[in-house]
Amino acid sequence: xxxxxxxxxxLFEHPDVVLELLGEHLRLxxxxxxxxxxxxxxxxxxxxxxxxxxxxxLGTLGIIYTIPSLALFVxxxxxxxxxxxxxxxxxxxxxxxxxxxxxxxxxRGVDPTVREAARGMGMAPWQVLxxxxxxxxxxxxxxxxxxxxxxxxxxxxxxxxxxxxGLGELLFTGVATNHHGKIFAGTVAVAGLxxxxxxxxxxxxxxxxxxxxxxxxxxxxxxx
Numbered sequence: 383x384x385x386x387x388x389x390x391x392x393l394f395e396h397p398d399v400v401l402e403l404l405g406e407h408l409r410l411x412x413x414x415x416x417x418x419x420x421x422x423x424x425x426x427x428x429x430x431x432x433x434x435x436x437x438x439x440l441g442t443l444g445i446i447y448t449i450p451s452l453a454l455f456v457x458x459x460x461x462x463x464x465x466x467x468x469x470x471x472x473x474x475x476x477x478x479x480x481x482x483x484x485x486x487x488x489x490r491g492v493d494p495t496v497r498e499a500a501r502g503m504g505m506a507p508w509q510v511l512x513x514x515x516x517x518x519x520x521x522x523x524x525x526x527x528x529x530x531x532x533x534x535x536x537x538x539x540x541x542x543x544x545x546x547x548g549l550g551e552l553l554f555t556g557v558a559t560n561h562h563g564k565i566f567a568g569t570v571a572v573a574g575l576x577x578x579x580x581x582x583x584x585x586x587x588x589x590x591x592x593x594x595x596x597x598x599x600x601x602x603x604x605x606x
Contacts, residue, residue, distance in 0.1 A: 387563070389562040389563050389565070389566035390563075390566055391563065392561075392562075392563025392564060392566065392567055393563070393566060393567040393570060393571075396567070399552075400549075400552070400567055400571055403547065403548060403549050403551055403552060403571075404549060404571060404575070406547035406548045406549075407535070407538055407539075407547070407548035407549045407550075407572075407575070408575075410466065410469055410470065410473070410538050410541065410546060410547065410548055411473070411531075411534045411535050411538045411548075413470060414469075414470050414473035414474050414477065414534050414538070415473075415477065415527075415530065415531060415534055417470070417474050418473070418474045418477035418478060418481055418530065418534075419481060419527070421474065421478065422477070422478055422481035422482045422485060423481075423485060425439065425478075425482050425485075426481065426482045426483075426484070426485025426486050426489070427485065427489065427511065429482060429485075429486050430485065430486045430489035430490055436486075439482065440479065440482065440483060440486075443478045443479035443482060443483075444479050446475050446476070446478070446479070447476055447478075447479045447480075451472065451476070451537050451540045451541075452540065452543065454472045454475070454476075455468055455469070455472055455541070455543075455544050458471055458472060459544075464544045464545045464546075465544065465545050465546055466546050466547070468541075468544055468546065469538065469541035469544060469546035472537070472541070473534050473537060473538060473541070476533065476534065476537055477530040477533065477534055480526050480529050480530040480533065481523075481526050481527065481530050483526065484522055484523050484525060484526020484527070484529075484530075485519070485523055485526070487522050487526075488518075488519025488520070488521070488522030488523045488526075489515055489516075489519050491518075491519065491522060492514070492515050492518045492519055493518075496514060496518065497510060497514065497515065500513070500514045517593070517594060518594050519594075520590040520593070520594055521587055521590045521591035521594050524583065524586055524587040524590050525587055527583060528579075528580060528583035528584060528587060531579050531580070531583060532576050532579060532580050535572070535575055535576050535579060536572070536576065538550070539553065539568075539572050542554055549568050549571045549572050549575070550568070550572075551568075552564045552565070552567050552568030552571070553565060553568040553569065553572075556568060
């Protein structure tokens with residue numbers, strides 16, 4: 383009986399394949415996160431301003447998040463078919479509840495006296511939002527973005543099942559052919575990518591928190 387080579391060897395013997403699939407994975411996940419943020423930011427601001435929207439908006443987004451990824455891919459199939467577009471729409475939908483909730487929580491956590499001080503300085507509502515509220519809410523929003531990023535990277539792996547490309551191809555192909563090397567390479571690549579993304583965003587979040595605390599001290603009265 384032939385001796386099976388170590389699973390890790392395939393990863394080092396085929397770095398070009400892994401890097402190509404990694405690029406596809408990043409393209410899908412990065413595009414999904416960018417589109418999701420463009421939708422979640424204004425939607426989160428709207429919900430933060432109008433509490434009556436909490437239940438319909440957050441409730442609907444929460445229901446979408448509970449749908450299994452493969453089931454959502456199938457639901458989108460009649461309109462988008464298989465491939466990149468189907469996976470992109472699904473990933474954007476999954477990220478919404480995390481991002482919108484983070485924006486809402488961050489904005490509602492801003493001290494009302496800070497808002498009043500900004501208005502008292504003659505700032506327009508949009509200036510209060512962009513120059514005061516969003517910077518102070520940035521740590522919470524970035525924490526949500528970090529969670530959404532890790533979630534999207536993970537679900538993007540499953541998207542390979544519908545021919546959307548990415549690192550999931552190594553896992554699905556490896557399981558189908560009993561190829562331990564591809565399974566190992568896919569697992570290491572996906573886990574490593576998630577850890578790196580989480581670590582980078584965590585550092586960014588800490589910096590934003592430090593800047594937010596500094597901005598709060600500037601606006602907060604000094605005990606008088």
